[in-house]
Amino acid sequence: MATSVRGFSSALRDVPGSYGLPLVGAVRDRLDFYYFQGQDKYFESRVERYGSTVVRMNVPPGPFMARDPRVVAVLDAKSFPVLFDMDKVEKRDLFTGTYMPSTSLTGGHRVCAYLDPSEPTHAKVKQLLFSLLLSRKDDVIPVFRSNFSSLLATVESDLAEGGKAEFNKLNDVTSFDFIGEAYFGVRPSATDLGKGGPTKAAKWLIWQLHPLLTLGLPMVLEEPLLHTFHLPPFFVKGDYGALYKYFSTVAKQALDTAEGLGLSREEACHNLLFATTFNSYGGLKVLFPGILANVASAGEKLHERLVAEIRGAVAEAGGKVTLAAVEKMELAKSVVWESLRLDPPVKFQYGHAKKDLQVQSHDAVFQVKKGEMLFGYQPCATKDPRVFGATAKEFVPGRFLGEEGSKLLQYVYWSNGRETENPTVDNKQCPGKNFVVLVGRLFLVELFLRYDTFTADIGKDLLGSSVVFTSVTKATSGPGSE
Structure with a gap:
């Protein structure tokens, strides 16, 4: 992402950029964002136009969504962390930014994601989530292996029958079961929710995220359907009710903990549903296909390195996948x-x-006024060539290895905070930050204990990458060959 500004100036600058004409400018920018340019080009073109990585612009969805679309965008690795500083910014009702879904989608409650740390309920809910993760830490590895070994067995069956296996569909079902079992000890598919849980969850997610999505429909249909008005919550009321019934049944221990923290069981249950379904499950819908797409594209040389590291660490642990063994897998963590x-x-x-x-x-210091909305598009910051060099937009598996690699971790911001920092009740960093990195490595462990290599076709999905396995080569040595 190029900028024409040369050299750093400590003198205060006004933030450059333009919002365009009232209403018309925001609508025009929304069309650029979704259809004419796409997200990356939308932001990069404005950085180039104004010669600055801090720039005024409109952020969709904008008009008719009841929130001002005008923001000050921070689009490099240096400026982006201002969004993590709770002394400087307020996060109240800003989880989805320039619009907010109806609280009817969350049982009438403003859940933790929409709370600022200054609000007393924020600390209580976040402490509940920390307690839940801690109480279930010993179950994560065996539950993960049980669920995802079944997924890979299905991959092999599908390949044998039809020559391909669609990972995303299998992952949606498996991740939903894994999260439910890992957090609460009960697979959703084994309850009254049945196998329809992922579909109900996905529908509920779309109702909240539709202003930021494109479904590939013609613009004349998508604009009024997705980007102009909120979809009526009534249409997912039954789906949400079924999800709530599952959580209220299986999360009894966590709800007991919530009462001890001063939360009502009802409010706690809505928060657990949101954190589990939106944050955890929604995250794994993106994370695992993304990892798989990168590793597939990197090819056999990376596969060989991961096989050697993963199987070596497991062999040293007596053939068992333990947390200590996983911690030794530095390349897997870097991936x-x-x-x-x-x-x-x-x-x-x-x-x-x-x-x-x-x-x-x-390159400069900018003045931002009290009350203005700051916005960050994370891929611009985490693909900043001033930090990550000429390969900033490329997948470099070993980027974070060694002493020099570890210095770059402070610029990995995916968790709403630096990777070198940890979530607390006083910040907005993801409470499951370490859990996500762990399960990402466990996914690689399960894959390369079982296979020496694999191939896949890579495409785009609604929320990220789409992956279709085209071949797998079963392990010929080590723990995975048993």
Whole structure:
């Protein structure tokens, strides 16, 4: 992402950019964002036009969604972290940014994602999520292996029958079961929810995210259907009710903990549903296909390196997949971080300036007024060539290996915070940050204990990458060949 600004100036600058004519400018920018340019080009073109990585612009969906689309965008690795500073920005009702879904989609509650850390309920809910993760930590590895070994067995069956296996569909079902069992000890498919859980969850997710999605329909249909007005919550009321019934039944221990923290069982249950279904399940819908797409595209040389590392660490652990063994897999961890850098599950971050601020980019310092909306498009920051060099937009599996590689981790922002920092009740960093990196490595472990190599066709899905296995080569040595 090029900029014409040369050299750093400490003098305060006004933020360049334009919002265009009232209403017309925002609509025109929305069309650029979704159809004429696409997300990456939309932001990169404005950086180039104004010669600055801090720039004023409209962020869709804009008009008729009841929120001002005008923002100050921070689009490099230097300026982006202002969005993590709770002394400088407020996060109240900004999880989805320039619009907010109806609270009818979350049982009438503003769930934790929409709370600012200054609100008392935020700390209570986040502590509940920390407690849940801690209480179930010993179950993650065996539950993951059980669920995803079944997925890979289905991959092999599908390949044998039809010569291909669609990973995304299998992953949707498996990830939903895994998350439910890992967090609460009960697979959703084994309850009254049955096998329809992922479909109900996906429909509910679309109702919240539709202003930021394109389904590939003609623009004349998508604009009024998805980007102009909120879809009526009534149409997913039954789906949400079925999901809520599952969580209220299986999460009894967590709900007991919630009462001890001063939360009602009802509010806690809606928060658990959101965190599990939107954050965790929604994240894995993007994470695993993204990792798989990158590793497939990298080819056999990377596969050989991962096979050697993973099987060696497991062999040293007596043939068992343990947390200690997984921690030794440095290349696998780097692959997961690199995938999260390139394709973060959540690409947008927002914050209202709590006071007059000075925001520093690589090249200048800018004045931002109290109350203005700050916005960050994460791929611009995490593909910043001033940090990641000429390969900033490429998948480099070993990017984070060694001493020099570890220095780059502070610029990996996927969790709404630096990878070198940890979530607390006082910040907005993802409470499951370490869980996500762990399961990403477990996915690679399961894959390369079982296979020496594989091939796949890579495409685009609604939320990220689409992967279709075309071949797998079963393991010929090591723990995976048993």
